[in-house]
Amino acid sequence: MNQHVTAAIENTDDADAPAQDVVRLVELKRRFGATAALDGISLTVRKGEILGIIGRSGAGKSTLIRCLNGLERPDTGEVFIEGREISRLRERDLQPLRRRIGMIFQHFNLLSAKTVEDNVALPLKIEGRPKAERLKRAAELLDLVGLSEKAKAYPASLSGGQKQRVGIARALAARPALLLSDEATSALDPETTRSILALIKDINRQLDLTILLITHEMEVIRSIADRVAVIDAGRIVEQGPVWSVFADPQSGITKRLLGAIRPQLPPELAARLRPSAGAQTILRVDVAGEAARGPLLSDLARAVPGAFRLVHGGIDHIQQQPVGTLFLSIPGGDAGHLAEVIAFLKSREARVEVLGHVADPV
């Protein structure tokens, strides 16, 4: 497992009040027949943070999230929720605990026979709250998710995004300490996904709610997670602050998952790349944090005289950290010049990779 141990980890901790772990998993294992869905998962979720767990389908994400509220039981290992071990509790003892944990689902799972407000109020009905209190709380929550006017509507008349808003309101009804999100945006279009993610982030900030989400989309992790854990074949292969994992992915699976959203060399240029020396050498330069903040390119021009061209790339911001990739074209012919450029970039903590050579980069 690759740990991205950087200053950013310390930054998420409040120095004055040590953050309490809302969730702590110790060596969780769960087999289904011959396959290990969970093969020794240990992780913690701190109070107020959003932890994203990403993996391909079948990686064990769903089993993992279901272990947190006892819908699934691990074969071995421990699940601590707010300090209490729950994996061996009886169903009856799990029920009050589950009221401390809200959950939202890919397919929303709203009850079609109940109105929107009755759906939202259901967790309170299960708790045995009086009707007036339930409806008051439902109205508050529908206001929070921006669906007050739909209180008396039935779910069938809502759009996917509205259904998920109702699902979120319902998950918050009993004032949970933890919100579990099971692929909550996977059934939504990109625009609706953005608005739902913005809502989740908003709730995280406003209510200081701890959130654990699972997804197979890096875009989801990038937009709202504080930390990410990459899971594959039932194991955590990599975890750390999102910006750091994005800037410097260690495992092959993380790189593949990131593939779609990390900058890539334009395909027509990539097609012309040759391994043998040509007129121009194409470099991939990954920068993050301090390296991306400084005037890297003008410093390069000053330190290593000679022309270079920026052919593609840019700097993005993830969790207020600049993270980016630049594709530079360096005139070939002089191996010493190229070595100097690479040495300079490396001295600024950039990661440099020679992709190949082209006759003409444009």
Place this chain on the structure above:
Amino acid sequence: MSPILFELLLRSIWETVLMTAASGLISLVFGLPLGLALIATERGGIAESPWVNRVLAAVINGFRSVPFIILLVALIPVTRLIVGTSIGTWAAIVPLSIAATPYYARIAEVSLREVDHGLIEAARAMGGNRWTIVREVLVPEALPGIVVGFTVTLVTLVGASAMAGAIGAGGLGDLAIRYGYQRFETSVMIAVVIVLIILVCGIQWVGDRLVARLDRRG
């Protein structure tokens, strides 16, 4: 049709309605919980118990495989035990109910099984117990199907009650056989058929209207 026959027709209508309604109600009261028990005890159900499931299924299949006319006679001792007599309209309600209950249980089971498993999981995730799942999820979500199934059961009972004439229960079927067929009173036969058509259409119409009002699945 003579006034006497007309009066007989009215009485037969009442007997048929009484038999259908009473045994229908009883089959609903016992059949729905039986259907719930079937899906709750099956593998992955909310009260998984393969053994109970197998026994329930065997008993239901046993009753369903006996032709009604045989059940009618075979249950005479049970009928006598429950209503004190083995003859008459009330006596017919016992075998009708016993035949309709497993029939309806199977129909209810199908509707209950169609409830999305995700909804049950959501209710569990909210901290709901089995009773919550039954009351808030399974029954309300399956209600349109439960009503459709009840309509089908009632219509089947109208047909089955015709056989109840064999134990002197009266009813429209009995009237049609004794007067319309055996005494060549064609007008009685026609009247019975028309009344039965109206009765069945009426039951179906009410059932369909109810389902339309209940179904919120869009």
